[in-house]
Amino acid sequence: MDFNEFACAVEERINLNLTGGVRAGIYTAVKNNGRERTGILIEAPGVNISPTIYLEEFFENYRNGTSMDEVVEEMLKFYESIRKEESWNCEDLLTFEGVKDRVVFRLINTAANREFLEEVPHLAFLDLSVVFYVLLEVNGESTATLVVNHAHMRRWDVTVETLWKTAAENAKVLLPAEFFTMKYALREIMGKSTEYGRADQSGNLFAANVQCSDGMYVLSNKLRSYGAACMAYPHVLDMIGQILRKDFYILPSSIHEVVIVPQNPVLCCSDMNEMVKEVNETQVEDEEVLSDHVYLYERNTGRLLCGTENRAGKCCVQENVF
Template sequence: MEYQEFLCAVEGQLNKKLKEGVKAKVYTAQKNNGREKKGILFETKELSASPAIYLEGLFYRFQKGEQLGGLVQEILDFYGSIEGKEPWGYHQLQEYDVIKDRVVFRLIHTEKNKRMLEHIPSVEILDLSMVFYILLQLDEEGTATVQISNAHLKMWGINREQLYPAAIKNASVLLPAEFFTMHYAIEEMLEEAAGEEGDSVKRRDEKENLLSQIGEQPEDTMYVLTNFIRYCGAACVFYPHILDMIGEMLKEDYFVLPSSIHEVIVVPESKGLDAEEMCKMVKEINETQVAPEEVLSDHAYFYRRKERQLMFQKPGL
């Protein structure tokens, strides 16, 4: 069975088993860098903001021999777990005053997302674009978000310039930045690989977050900047004063390597390679270690403390 046939089969079986008034529908989500993902949405009169259940992983399991009926039952079980909970309905999203404290932002690559950027408000910085979304849910059960489009702005009667300060303020509070050594980042990844991670939205050990420390701090050749849920954390680069604070800690200028949309790597200038090699490193990581939809940029950046400016670090400069 090919993937498209699998999608149709899942949709068909779900609709045979769902109660009257609920309909399952295959949904195509436009993701970062022009990528698409297929998922299932549930449509009811009450639930107009249903979470999407993406099906690539289930199709992989089906190819490995799992029965279609069992996979469909998993989806039904998930729907049963959310059914009856107070949903975020369309009527709530119509009022800007209701959601304005939940507006945050993430970073995407401008050129790779030109088509998407035609339909959503954005602020261009270097080769990146800051885009805005609503953080509907952030708890032990996970996150739920809605991308803000130009249609939302028209409905709310506001402009992009009103979104920007709200997103900057909210992101710093709802998704606070964390800055830690690469040594700690590797330890954390090993723990997750071993199945020892906690809930994704719970804060890690605060003592490892160098932004919260005073006095002498551990040194490393590389550091990681992200947010506490490790989701779209590269946006922390443009949180107020964050780059200045890192410069004060390192006491020198530094490279900023966009390792994915979820985090950036910081390398003190004294411990980095030359500019061309740093750019090559970013490109190689993107090509071999990062999923295509999670690539942020192939450029290395450089932060100069004196000018308080993040700039391109292009080969030959």
């Protein structure tokens, strides 16, 4: 059974289990960097927001031996958990007053998302773009979100500047930035976080109020989801500069986090650009790539520069005017 046959089979079986006019259908969504994902969209009568359960992971499980019955059962359980824990009121989405406390933002690559950017309000951030969304639900490691498009902005009668001001304030509360050593990040990934190298329970150097010396650091948000946006949070880069007491490079490891490297005379911008490109090509899912080059933050001037390659192979920079 190939993926399309799998999707059709799942759709049919899920519909056999749904009642009360609730129906499931196959839905293809264009995600970050133009990548398409296929899922099951479950629509209920009178409900304007419908969850989509993406199928790629379930198909992989099916290919590895999970039965179709088990796949469908797991998807239905997931749908029920979303339906029961739904905390938003659809009426709130009709006015800006109803959503203004949940509007936040992400960073995406401008060149790779030009078609998507035509549909949504956005702001330029060097070669990246700020896009806005409503954080509807946070449940453990998963979130429910609504991308803000031009229709929403017209309905709410707001400007892009208002969205940015609101999102920047909300992000500090809903998705606070966290800055920690690479050693701590690796321990966190392995589930072995300890007291090493941290003064509080989160490992967040912003909260520790201590000076720290390490070769590499990680910047993300509390959820570790679209945490690269933290590099656009007001004052965050300045705070990192105060901790490191140096200029620093920002390596865009994915849309979810960036790696911070203190500037060092032995570091070469072009070499780091090559490293970022290689990691993106071999280690990062296409949908999660942010950029193929490094950025430089100058602590004394507060300037964020974009490191690229010119035709002569030399590193050149473009200053952020955001």
